[in-house]
Amino acid sequence: MIATARAENEAFVRDLGAAEFLDHTSRRFDDELSGLDVVLDAVGGETLARSYGVLRPGGRLVTLVAPPDEAAAERSGVQATFFIVRPDHDELTTIARMVDDGRLRPVVAATYPLSEGRAAFESIGAPRPPGKTVLLVRP
Ligand SMILES: NC(=O)c1ccc[n+]([C@@H]2O[C@H](COP(=O)([O-])OP(=O)(O)OC[C@H]3O[C@@H](n4cnc5c(N)ncnc54)[C@H](OP(=O)(O)O)[C@@H]3O)[C@@H](O)[C@H]2O)c1
Numbered sequence: 001m002i003a004t005a006r007a008e009n010e011a012f013v014r015d016l017g018a019a020e021f022l023d024h025t026s027r028r029f030d031d032e033l034s035g036l037d038v039v040l041d042a043v044g045g046e047t048l049a050r051s052y053g054v055l056r057p058g059g060r061l062v063t064l065v066a067p068p069d070e071a072a073a074e075r076s077g078v079q080a081t082f083f084i085v086r087p088d089h090d091e092l093t094t095i096a097r098m099v100d101d102g103r104l105r106p107v108v109a110a111t112y113p114l115s116e117g118r119a120a121f122e123s124i125g126a127p128r129p130p131g132k133t134v135l136l137v138r139p
Helices: 007-015 045-049 070-076 089-100 114-125
Strands: 002-005 020-023 036-041 055-063 079-082 108-113 132-136
Touching: 002 007, 007 020, 055 070, 070 079, 108 114, 114 132
Parallel strands: 002 020, 036 055, 055 079, 108 132
Antiparallel strands: none
16 A cells, blocks of 8 residues: 655555555655556645546545546546545444444544534644544534
């Protein structure tokens, strides 16, 4: 598993299980990588556009950001999918149980009271530590 992030987040992504690391601020992943089985894209735009070419023929691109370019996928001989989370009560219950059991470790970057929801939303574009931004419904 190869992760792309800023240099300051290398230890964090290696702790999550990345075997190799690439600093996207100083290196272009598409200059160095090829023949990959799967790309998970959490960035979109031109980063997504450069992702088709690093897959092996028959590889799979999953993007969280926008519907993929089917023509680009076909040219590269890969499958591309837009993955979008749909909240589901049973799955959320399972996930909550995994957190309670210690099998899943959520990473929380920041918490805000619900009344500061606007500030929480606006913080998303700014540099921040890795992890989720959480709104506290009950203080
Ligand atoms: N489809 C869905 O259901 C769904 C669900 C959740 C989120 N999303 C969307 O997914 C996107 C990402 O959310 P997230 O919370 O996963 O963000 P995130 O935690 O910031 O993850 C993005 C990752 O990509 C790295 N990165 C940033 N710029 C890059 C570049 N140019 N090249 C290569 N790697 C780069 C980041 O590294 P550094 O931070 O170290 O720079 C970080 O590791 C957002 O647009 C969000 O709205 C979609």
